[in-house]
Amino acid sequence: MTQTGIPFVFMRGGTSRGPYFNRADLPEDRETLAEVLLAALGSGHAINIDGIGGGVAVTTKVAMLSASDDDWADVDYFFAQVSVEDRLVDFKPTCGNILSGVGPAAVEMGLVTPRGDETEVKIRAVNTGARVLARVQTPGGAMRYDGEAAIAGVPGTAAPIALNFMGVVGSSTGAFLPTGNLRDSFDGIEVTCMDVAMPMVIARAADFGLTGYETVQELDENRGFFARMEAIRLQAGAAMGMGDVSQSVTPKFGLLAPARDGGTIAARYFMPWTTHPSMAVTGSQCLASCALTPGTVADGLLERPTQSPANVVLEHASGIIEVLVDFEMNNHFTLNSAGLLRTARKLADGRVYVPASVWKGH
Numbered sequence: 001m002t003q004t005g006i007p008f009v010f011m012r013g014g015t016s017r018g019p020y021f022n023r024a025d026l027p028e029d030r031e032t033l034a035e036v037l038l039a040a041l042g043s044g045h046a047i048n049i050d051g052i053g054g055g056v057a058v059t060t061k062v063a064m065l066s067a068s069d070d071d072w073a074d075v076d077y078f079f080a081q082v083s084v085e086d087r088l089v090d091f092k093p094t095c096g097n098i099l100s101g102v103g104p105a106a107v108e109m110g111l112v113t114p115r116g117d118e119t120e121v122k123i124r125a126v127n128t129g130a131r132v133l134a135r136v137q138t139p140g141g142a143m144r145y146d147g148e149a150a151i152a153g154v155p156g157t158a159a160p161i162a163l164n165f166m167g168v169v170g171s172s173t174g175a176f177l178p179t180g181n182l183r184d185s186f187d188g189i190e191v192t193c194m195d196v197a198m199p200m201v202i203a204r205a206a207d208f209g210l211t212g213y214e215t216v217q218e219l220d221e222n223r224g225f226f227a228r229m230e231a232i233r234l235q236a237g238a239a240m241g242m243g244d245v246s247q248s249v250t251p252k253f254g255l256l257a258p259a260r261d262g263g264t265i266a267a268r269y270f271m272p273w274t275t276h277p278s279m280a281v282t283g284s285q286c287l288a289s290c291a292l293t294p295g296t297v298a299d300g301l302l303e304r305p306t307q308s309p310a311n312v313v314l315e316h317a318s319g320i321i322e323v324l325v326d327f328e329m330n331n332h333f334t335l336n337s338a339g340l341l342r343t344a345r346k347l348a349d350g351r352v353y354v355p356a357s358v359w360k361g362h
Contacts, residue, residue: 001356001360002355002356003353003354003355003356004353004354004355004356004358004359004360004361005351005352005353006021006025006026006036006040006351006352006353006354006361007021007022007025007349007350007351008020008021008349008350008351008352009105009108009109009346009348009349010052010346010347010348010349011063011101011104011105011344011345011346011347012101012154012344012345012347013063013095013097013098013099013100013101013102013342013344014096014097014098014099014100014101014151014154014281014342014343014344015058015097015151015152015153015154015277015278015279015318016058016059016061016095016097016098017054017058017059017061017347018041018053018059018060018061018062018063018098019040019041019052019062019063019352020062020063020064020065020101020102020105020109021062021063021064021065022064022065022066022109022111023064023065023066023076023078024066026064027359030091032358032359033080033089034080034089035358035359036354036358036359037062037080037082037089038082038087038089039051039354039355039358040052040062040352040354041053041060041062041082043060043082043083043084043085043086043087043088043089044085044086044087045085046084046085048060048084052352053082053084055084056084056274056277057081057083057084057249057271057274057276058097058271058276058277060081060082060083060084061079061080061081061082061095061097061098062079062080062081062082062098063077063078063079063095063098063099063101063102063105064077064078064079064080065077065078065102065105065106065109065111066078066111067111068122068124070124072122072124072131073122073123073124073131074106074111074112074121074122074123075102075103075106075111075112075121075122075123075124076123076124076126077094077099077102077123077124077125077126078091078126078127079091079093079094079095079098079099079125079127081093081095081249088247090247090248090249090250091127092127092172092248092249092250093127093128093172093198093249093250093252093282094125094127094128094130094171094197094198094282095280095281095282096163096165096197096280096281096282096283096284096285096340096342097280097281097342099123099125099132099134099163099281100134100161100163100281100342100343100344101344102121102123102134103119103121103123103134103135103136103161103344104136104143104145104161104344104346105346106121107119107121107136107138107143108143108346108349114138114141114142114143115138116138117137117138117139117140118135118136118137118138119135119136119138120133120134120135121133121134121135121136122134125171128168128171128172128197129167129171130165130166130167130168130171130197131165131166131167132163132164132165132166133163133164133166134161134162134163135161135162136159136161137159137160137161143346144159145158145159145344145345145346146158146159147159147160147343148160149161149341149343150343151321151341151342151343152278152279152316152318152319152320152321153277153278153279153318153319154343157343158343158344158345159343160341160342160343161341161342161343161344162339162340162341163281163339163340163341163342164337164338164339165197165285165337165338165339165340166336166337168196168197168282168285168335168338169195169196169335170195170196171195171196171197171198172195172198172199172242172250173195173199173240173241173242174195175195176194176195176196176289176333176335177192177193177194177195178193178194178195178199178239178240178241178242179193179236179239179240181193182293182295182296183295183296183297184236184239186231186232186235186236186239187228187231187232187235189203189207189208189228189232190203190204190207190297191203191232191236191297192290192293192296192297192298193236193239193240193251194286194289194290194293194296195240195286196285196286196289196335196338197281197282197283197285197286197338198250198251198252198280198282198283198285198286199240199242199250199251199252199286200251200252200253200254200283200286200287200290201232201233201236201237201251201252201253201254202253202254202255202256202286202287202290202296202297202298203232203253203254203255203256203297204255204256204257204297204301205255205256205257205266205268206257208225208228208229208255210222210225210255210257211257212255212256212257212258212266212267212268213257213260213266214268215317216275216276216277216317219268219275220274220275226273229253229270229272230272230273232253233245233251233253233272234246236251237250237251249271249272251272252269252270252271252272252280252283253269253270253272254267254268254269254270254283254286254287254290255267255268255270256287256290256291256297256298256301257301258301258302259302259313259315260315261315261320262313263313263314263315263320264288264291264302264305264311264312264313264314265287265291265298265301265302265312265314265315266314266315266316267279267284267287267314267315267316268316268317269283269284269287269316275317276316276317277317277318278316278317278318278319278321279314279316279317279318279321281321281340281342284314284321284323284340285323285325285335285338285340287314288312288314288323288325288338289325289327289333289335289338291304291312291314292304292305292310292312292325292327292333293332293333294333306329308325308326308327308328308329308336309324309325309326309327309339310324310325310327311323311324311325312324312325321340322340322341323338323339323340324338324339324340325337325338326338326339
């Protein structure tokens, strides 16, 4: 045997794509698991020619599912971000777009039995401890993928998947404001360091001499900006108690600007070494929370909603994403939950093969 075949379901989840595995079909130890994922995705080559990755960060994501032993959850969702070229696997963050496909994948794998025309799937994101309630369409006891829901960054329409995120505050650092401050300053740039679903460093686009409306290509070509951003991200990561983040995709970086197309606020999101083509589901919750919190770098960029729940519309590089935020505002901002609408589609299933020299299987 020269290769090891591993069962998988290949899904688009939101504006990301990747293989969804049953955790039991993969090696238990983290080091071997990382090597298997690198081989499966083809990391180490700009277009992942020797794997099933797509050459950009949103197509080199991996979901690993298992039946949950949590009293609340049905499914445990373990996420890995595989780098395109650097042969790195980051198990620290989670991904809300890939999470959009967890409910359908769990049904496809037999981890969840459909119940009626709409099935609720309770998901525990094991990387961060977040709890997410997903509602997927299952008419006649089968997954339905066609429908009328549209999301920016994905062509056409599909069946809606409603996600409600709970327990996402301080999910990585243990604190809403990991530095203890509403604003910090690094290299002369004011930022808000916030941890809601995803730890982030958030700044005003104008402070970098940007409009905040630049295209993905324009931002990616601005290497001077990326150098400044990365230097600030590294300092902020240390201040957030995350240590040396030079080899980690977290904290992520975001830019804010006034809305110009009728939304609440304009935003750009970074992964962090390239610009996200649209918007991360996790990042959208953090950016929406920043927008709603008085005293952050969002001050002066929007007319801040004061009634809960608030529908925060983020204008991003591909369109908009709406985050329905249930919050309380007493002496400070308190997030109760965040809801989003996503879609997903099963693209393929079968086995993905890795060299037996990497892993011989169970």
